[in-house]
């Protein structure tokens with residue numbers, strides 16, 4: 001089956017083809033009219049004249065409305081002055097369905113209105129660019145791990161125990177028991193690492209984030225590699241190579257989209273290994289030097305992350321955090337019992353945390369004592385503790401939040417545009 005899409009116009013210059021799409025814009029001037037046709041892959045200027053098009057097609061100029069669906073047959077030629085660099089001389093237009101008056105116009109709509117119309121807003125050039133970049137990022141994620149012999153291990157969404165703290169759990173009824181929506185696949189990923197060596201899980205994760213911020217969704221996609229016999233340094237090596245690869249793939253395949261978003265690509269071109277690595281303690285010193293009233297032991301807030309990351313032109317990896325502010329499964333620093341072998345990666349330009357990870361606690365006694373400190377029981381994590389009972393092994397991993405990375409790479413102010421249908425504290429529809 002031969003199909004023609006606007007993004008491939010170069011390949012069918014000179015041919016007579018049929019393009020299928022929607023009317024993005026209509027401009028009339030006497031004996032000639034111009035239809036900007038949108039097919040999801042690009043925009044083609046179709047020139048309709050009474051000489052080249054049949055009478056019924058030409059007459060559509062008085063009938064066609066914005067977002068009407070239409071098939072246009074004609075000859076494509078290169079035209080540097082038209083959007084996208086090509087133009088079609090139309091011979092025949094077939095109206096598929098007339099659109100009612102389209103709710104989104106060129107005028108500035110408020111963000112709530114646009115979000116209420118998210119199902120239509122996705123058709124806009126800007127949203128199209130963002131979601132296509134998202135697509136490339138997800139493809140790069142899969143390609144990166146697949147090329148390095150990682151096995152995909154899918155992890156459950158209904159889970160019985162908390163992993164990233166009880167404050168952000170979504171609970172649901174599960175045939176007479178309580179289940180929680182996954183905050184992470186990590187604990188299952190660790191079982192996968194013992195079974196397959198190097199694995200990744202990749203799926204939607206859920207956090208009942210009660211604060212309204214530019215960085216939080218209640219449903220977001222996370223990819224989580226987990227590697228047997230990796231220590232914290234190897235974990236950081238992998239993380240920086242991974243993020244560099246993702247950025248390079250977007251630069252290679254999505255230049256036009258980055259241009260639509262007016263992204264300063266020189267900032268992305270600077271993303272090269274090695275990334276700076278600083279300890280949490282060094283991070284605290286940076287904050288204090290910048291006049292922030294910050295004590296060792298506090299957690300970094302969004303503003304603190306911005307100050308730390310703005311010292312560097314590429315992502316910075318912050319390691320060895322106070323145990324008290326990190327999850328129970330992180331390995332104690334053998335050199336300082338107050339610290340854990342954690343790793344956060346902060347994106348440049350103030351975009352904040354894009355990766356959270358650690359080396360995992362492989363000492364069963366230490367792990368049990370952390371579980372109890374959190375007010376949970378051994379019972380709650382019995383299968384997870386088995387991973388330490390039957391051949392405990394050093395291992396490490398991290399989670400990268402897809403929407404955080406899309407926000408940063410696209411240079412957006414808010415995370416809500418990075419996923420087709422965002423879920424936030426105040427949005428469940430559409």
Ligand code: 4AD
Pocket residue numbers: 164183184185186207209215216217218220222224225353354355356357358397398399400401402403404
């Ligand atoms: O730092 P987090 O909570 O780490 C974990 O969940 C670990 N279990 C991962 C692992 O080691 N396998 O989350 C990881 C990343 C964050 O760095 C951030 O990019 C993203 O997930 N993230 C969110 N993205 C959007 N909205 C939220 N509410 C997010 N919470 C975390």
Ligand code: MG
Pocket residue numbers: 344353355356
């Ligand atoms: Mg984190």
